[in-house]
Amino acid sequence: MNIESLFLAPIYLPLLAAALLVSAKAFGQAGKTMDSMAFLIGLILPAVCLALLKPAIIAHQSVETVIGAWDTNLGIHYHFDGLSWLLIALHLAISIPVFLYSKSNPSHRESFSIIFFIQCASVAATSLTADLFNLFVCLEVMGVTSYVLIASSDEDGSVLASFTYLLFSATAMVFFLVGAFGLYRVTGSLSYALISQVKNSLTGADLIVAQMSLTLIVVSTLLRCAVVPLSGWLVGAHSKAPHAVSALLSGVLIKIPLFALIRLLLLVTASERIGSILAWAGGVSAAVGILLALREVQAKRLLAYSSVSQIGYVVAAYGLAIEVGLESERGALLIASSLFYAFCHAVAKALLFLSIGTATDALGTKDLSKARGATASLKGSGERVPLTTISYCIALFSISALPPTLGFWGKNMLTYLAKGHGSAYLLTITSVLTITAYLKLSVLFLPSKRPVVVMKTQSYGAIHASYLVLGLLLLGGGVFALPFKNFIITLLLPLGAVEASIMGYSAYSELAKTFLTLMLALFLTAISTNRYCKRLLAKFPVPKARFADLFFGYALALSVMAFQLVR
Amino acid sequence: MIIERILIALLFLSGFAAIVGMRNIIKKIFGLNLLNASVVLLFILEGSRIGNQAPILDADITNMVDPIPQALMLTAIVIGVCVSALSLALAVRLYKATGSLDIQVITERLQREH
């Protein structure tokens, strides 16, 4: 086994698992044994491969390989380094518990697992690829699997959400193709390295064509990350999907394309301009997302809006890092904190979706104005240890950036590093509002006077296993946050990042700040639950996203980005 | 030369306008099909400018067209058809659920259920 075969394992092993499941299904052999075998091959073995690769990436080994071992530039280049290792690790950390959870739902049969494994392979391929057209194919596979998984819910609303997402992103992918056409035409190549070689020598009209093509590619990829103004599709899709799928989509799938894009962005000229737009877009996403979440009354929709808001943090730090340049100390720290926060949010949001999903299922309603007493209902439906409530609390602490969880370190480091940029203010306001929004969500678990209605009883073994993995990641990560952070910085070094440590950062002042934030949030909650204030809030118009508005946002993003790049 | 490109650009824009503006969801999918077709035409048309022989290596081949866009478009055509098949299946399910193909009516009827 050479290193190429090892780091490509997260692509082909899930595919093998999917193929085995397809055959088992066709030959009527599907069952528990087959499922566990697929789980071993498709998820555990890739994790083992990643563990085996750890020495190589700590030694800063970055490997560029051509799939199929062709000794020419025509082949598809795959690039392996610390970043791709981290992305695949992030995905595995979420998808293993999510797969366990999905087994608790009897309506998720073999076809669910098959599509799930294909999606795993596409995520790994997206984080490794260094070829423009292959990125297109990977994004399409990722997209198609998402559409099918979203629509696999029994609700009719999920079909509309899936359809909207499909049409929006399929159209954007055609624009991506036009971008690939433009870049191939002026540079004569599809692999990132060769594109950047040629692109630096372009002048005049050719340069403009290249920049416009790049705009189309970047914006079409960012669509998958749901940055404002491209986020209209997310709320429907993530709130209507089955719980396991929501956890995976909100946790991982909106972040992978963002970090896969970094290879392309680092190679091109004037990437700092894209960075500055992204920094602002991130701040605005964070603020807009949380404001919309505050007035939402449906549990899963609130979580989905909060995803828009949280991805804003990641994008803001990411954009700032690109703006200041990854070679500088601040840039290196920023990109590391962006990835670190992506990890925090992925785990916390996955846990939130799973626990809230289980709770609302047990309650039989998603409406936050009515639903109370989830803990009792869960107990009634057969949960002996109130692990759903406990894990909700852990996730709540993490996403509100309260110690001792992972989120405390992640969010505070990120806002500390972003200081000085305008969007940092937006991020600070957002962190107060986040706590308010989640306090509003927590009413689900308040005790209720009404008698407990048991919707259905089920076994909680698999569900609890998934909670345990995610909850331990949050708590354990909180304890070992600093070594973890240093590990990420070390891994990102081959990208051009310098060795850097956080100067002037002290946990005590952060604790004080967190306390202030918490108090402010409690104060705001007290105000907003006031009768008069509620009446006032209800007067604000609800933004009604129509289909054409999605594309309006897309056109807006395209023109802003193009204006910045071509100017 | 330039007229061909303008025609393709017009095809692209009419497809895009249909996706954005049409209210019938099946018409939107037609628009997506046209969009795909225009990009495929664009790649093949421009890739064929540098030669006049099909890209099959016979003995007397000297000046063939660029095969790369052709290989890429094989993939793009198939992906396009797969996506539109899936979207049509979703559209049929939406119709069965709401009894309409109009995106606004569908949205309203599905929201009313909640």
Place this chain on the structure above:
Amino acid sequence: MNILLLSLILALGVYALLAKDLLHSVIALSAISMLSALLFTILRAPDVAITEAAVGAGVSTVIFVWAIRHTQRRDKEEP
């Protein structure tokens, strides 16, 4: 010749979008695929031509017809 084919394709495309009868639109799209296949043959792309003829004119037409059969044939504006 290319220009002629392309303008035919454009005209059929616009017709497919504006026709009130969805089945007519499907036939127009199918014709677009056939014309594109012809154009690809002229442009020395036989592989793409075969694919477009088989996939675009064949499979996608079947799926479109199936979808229209299960929904409605008329594109009517609803109030």
Place this chain on the structure above:
Amino acid sequence: MKKLELIKIVITVLLCSLLVVPIILSNHSWPTHARNYLLANAQSDTGATNTVSAIYLGYRAMDTLGETLVLLVSVTGTMAILVKLGKEQTDEETTSFSLTPEKRPTNRLRTHLLETVASKLGPIVLLFGFYVMLYGHISPGGGFQGGVIVASAIVFLALGTEVKSKLTSTFVLSRIESLSFLLLILASISGVFFESGFFGNPIKSASSLSANFIILLNIIIGLKVGTSIAVMCIAMMGGSHDH
């Protein structure tokens, strides 16, 4: 309100066209070095004279794998929706096809002419499909195109009533499909154990036929594509012909 909507749509299309049209109209000369490289080396690298096949299943085989996955996933998704639709409604009416509502089962629309011609044509088309599939490395065509033709042949056989073929049963078809998908994945992984890497040619020096790996992939992809599209089309035409 309606006017505002219209203005929004017009602005959207205009802004997007501002970006896309310059790229489409760009006059930069088309790059030739890839073509020149292929002209010189494609045959010695891959053994295929059809350079499109050489790229499609050789240099860029990874894209083809992705495309096959998209097909698999979308067929699976469509079939799941079909199954859901089938549960909801059992009696079929053909109101949508005739402009005046009629109530007769779908198969009555098939005429005797169609049935006879389809069943006579089916085997010939099947043969042609396999020809396109097997000769993809030297002539236009290949696994995917051949597969679609095979699928249409199977649909012909399913339409016709004269020949009763096992091939039209979704049961058999989905078994072939699943096996060929497994074979495709195994073929792509096999290179890992023969030191040519993922998607490397594992039998490069094993046989005198230099295009062996491309032919193998063509057959596997053809079977996979043909059967999965046939399954979908037969299901769409209203039920499988399980005996």
